[in-house]
Amino acid sequence: MGDAQALRFRDLSSESPTPARLGRIVSIHSFRGGTGKSNSTANLAVLLARQGLRVGVIDTDIQSPGIHVLFQCDPTSFRHALNDYLWGRCEIQDAAVDVTGVARPDGIEESDFAGRLFLVPSSLDAGDIARVLRDGYDAGLLGKGFRDLVHTLELDYLLIDTHPGVNEETLLSIAISDLFLLLLRPDAQDFQGTSVTLELARRLGVEEIKVILNKVPPGIDADGLKARVESAYEVPVIGILPLSHDVARLASAGVFVTRFPDHPWTIELEGAARELLAMGTLRAGASPPPPQPRMGQS
Amino acid sequence: MDETTTHRLELLDADRHHALQAWDLDSGREVSLGRARTNDIVLASPLVSRQHARLRFVESCWVIEAQSELGVWWRGGLRSRVALEEGVAFALGEHGPSLRLAKVAPLQVFDTESTMRFRPENLGILVLDSVRRDREVAEIVESDFFRHLEQRASRLRGKTRGDDGAEPA
Numbered sequence: 001m002g003d004a005q006a007l008r009f010r011d012l013s014s015e016s017p018t019p020a021r022l023g024r025i026v027s028i029h030s031f032r033g034g035t036g037k038s039n040s041t042a043n044l045a046v047l048l049a050r051q052g053l054r055v056g057v058i059d060t061d062i063q064s065p066g067i068h069v070l071f072q073c074d075p076t077s078f079r080h081a082l083n084d085y086l087w088g089r090c091e092i093q094d095a096a097v098d099v100t101g102v103a104r105p106d107g108i109e110e111s112d113f114a115g116r117l118f119l120v121p122s123s124l125d126a127g128d129i130a131r132v133l134r135d136g137y138d139a140g141l142l143g144k145g146f147r148d149l150v151h152t153l154e155l156d157y158l159l160i161d162t163h164p165g166v167n168e169e170t171l172l173s174i175a176i177s178d179l180f181l182l183l184l185r186p187d188a189q190d191f192q193g194t195s196v197t198l199e200l201a202r203r204l205g206v207e208e209i210k211v212i213l214n215k216v217p218p219g220i221d222a223d224g225l226k227a228r229v230e231s232a233y234e235v236p237v238i239g240i241l242p243l244s245h246d247v248a249r250l251a252s253a254g255v256f257v258t259r260f261p262d263h264p265w266t267i268e269l270e271g272a273a274r275e276l277l278a279m280g281t282l283r284a285g286a287s288p289p290p291p292q293p294r295m296g297q298s
Numbered sequence: 299m300d301e302t303t304t305h306r307l308e309l310l311d312a313d314r315h316h317a318l319q320a321w322d323l324d325s326g327r328e329v330s331l332g333r334a335r336t337n338d339i340v341l342a343s344p345l346v347s348r349q350h351a352r353l354r355f356v357e358s359c360w361v362i363e364a365q366s367e368l369g370v371w372w373r374g375g376l377r378s379r380v381a382l383e384e385g386v387a388f389a390l391g392e393h394g395p396s397l398r399l400a401k402v403a404p405l406q407v408f409d410t411e412s413t414m415r416f417r418p419e420n421l422g423i424l425v426l427d428s429v430r431r432d433r434e435v436a437e438i439v440e441s442d443f444f445r446h447l448e449q450r451a452s453r454l455r456g457k458t459r460g461d462d463g464a465e466p467a
Contacts, residue, residue: 143454166438168447175451191424192431199435203444204451217309217318218343218395225424232426242343243311243318245389245396263393264344 021054022156025146026276027177029162029170031193033064035183036214039247040269041161042070043257047273049103049115053156056096056149058082058120060142060173061163062132065122069252071099073119081123085145086137092145093152095120102255118153139172146176157276166197175204179279182235185215186225191232198233208279212239212272239272241265305360307339307353310387310396322402325355331390332366345394356381360399368394 028044030037041057049055059067062083068075080095096118103117104110123129150158160177162170174180180201184190194211201209211229216222226237244265250256257266307329308317321339323329330337332350341350347366354361359381362370368391369376376392382399389396438444 140450140454168443171447172451172454175447176454186424188424192427195426195428195431196434196438199431200438200444203435203439204448205455215311218341218346219309219319220342228424232424243395244393245310246393 021150021154023150023158024156024179024276024279025150025158025160025177026179026181027160027162027174028181028183029174029197030164030183031166031190031197033164035164035185035190036241036247037164037183038067038161039070039251039256040183040212040214040241041159042067043255043266043269044273044276045117045157045159046103046255046257047270048157048276049100049117050105051273051277052114054116054118054154055103056118056120056153056155056158057161058146058149058158059122059161060169061161062122062137063129063163065124065129066252067161068119068121070255071102071117071119072254073097073099073121075121075124078121078123081121081128082145083123083125083128083132085120086132086141091152092120092148096149096153097121102258105258105261116153118155120149137169139169142169142173143176146173166200171200171204174201174206177206179208179210179276180206182209182211183214184211186213186217186220191229195233198235209235210275211235211237212241213237214241215243216240217243236275238275239268241268304402305384306400306402308398308400309341310398317398317400320400323353323355323360329353331362341390341395343390343395346390350390350394362388366391368392 028037028041038059038061045055045057057067057071059065059082061067068078078095078097080090082092082095084090085092085095097120098116099119100113100115100117103115104113146158146160149155160173162173182194182198184194198209211233213225213229216225222240226240229237242264244263246260246263247256247265250259256263257269260266304325305323306320307323309319310316311318321329329339330349330352331339331341331346332348333340333342333344333346334348337349345368347368350366350368351362351364351370354363361379361381364370364378369378370380371377371389371392371394372380373386380388382388384399384401387396387398
């Protein structure tokens with residue numbers, strides 16, 4: 001665990017065309033903080049990688065980065081961060097670290113695990129964070145970065161962990177995604193605020209929008225809740241994750257779906273992952289994503 | 299505990315800091331907890347047994363007695379019977395929802411925590427104020443900021459979905 005390693009990248013331009021990948025870009029967002037967005041993103045990424053897919057996660061929450069903790073990365077091992085790319089100091093793929101180790105189930109040999117998981121972290125340096133807060137960054141460059149990353153790492157899925165709330169950079173990230181995944185709690189403020197974000201995403205031309213409800217307390221009629229959210233938002237709810245003390249307890253100490261594979265929270269998130277996979281299949285117009293082993297380079 | 303003190307049972311949020319829901323307890327009355335709808339306190343969690351536990355006021359204490367083999371998780375161990383202490387969290391089963399006994403102040407003052415309390419029967423609060431939403435959306439989309447953003451988004455999207463950065467025709 002925690003074997004985040006800097007990668008050596010091949011020069012793909014001299015090689016034969018890469019096998020077709022899904023190349024789906026998914027923005028994951030919540031109106032407010034504390035909804036469990038980063039945690040759900042990390043766990044979703046692990047579930048997708050376990051399907052033998054190549055998955056990338058970008059922490060665009062530059063103002064308050066944190067997803068690297070869930071992947072048990074040592075920030076001092078990062079050679080580069082997303083900030084370096086945005087400031088022209090490196091290519092985006094130079095900032096990617098291979099965190100496949102956290103996705104591989106116990107007892108599965110490295111050579112038998114076809115999935116890949118990469119993380120592009122944000123800088124934890126206070127000066128870097130201050131600079132972003134002061135100067136902002138070119139969101140257009142971010143869009144190019146997503147595209148470059150999908151190509152160079154041959155990704156099936158790129159999950160973008162966004163900053164809560166609505167700002168220019170976040171809206172642009174959402175606008176260039178294939179899927180906009182909104183996470184909220186069953187709470188009046190989340191419900192109202194999310195509706196505005198959702199409408200803005202529609203105006204920006206985002207076609208696919210889906211919702212996951214998190215921290216749903218016991219005692220709530222899940223079907224009734226789902227029906228209510230779907231009728232108010234007119235988008236499908238693909239997961240109702242229970243409020244769980246186990247999730248909070250593990251918190252940043254690891255990836256929940258790995259530690260608790262049979263937990264109701266895990267099972268519900270697996271349902272959401274299946275919905276994402278079905279979407280990829282539909283869009284790619286192909287048969288379901290092939291299970292392991294994946295095709296290699298020819 | 300003072301005989302005149304009244305208590306309530308609180309269902310805790312995952313971070314254990316605030317109560318999502320609370321039930322007032324009456325020392326003259328036994329309370330049943332479980333997943334079945336027939337219980338006094340219904341916790342619709344798959345981690346809770348149908349008849350999970352009973353809560354009774356014995357002498358000067360609220361005592362919880364497990365009726366389920368999943369037991370009561372208290373101070374790091376599974377117990378079948380626990381004399382509860384105010385403010386100390388316990389769980390129904392090792393992985394089940396956490397609860398806490400709390401003293402009810404003689405005069406209930408609304409605090410910031412109570413606004414976070416969630417009552418399932420109040421799912422009605424999840425009603426969308428669509429007039430307010432439309433007003434807020436209109437304010438944003440009619441701004442120059444958003445019009446500029448729309449143009450950039452459509453340009454960027456063309457690039458992202460086009461063939462490796464080629465400008466759309």
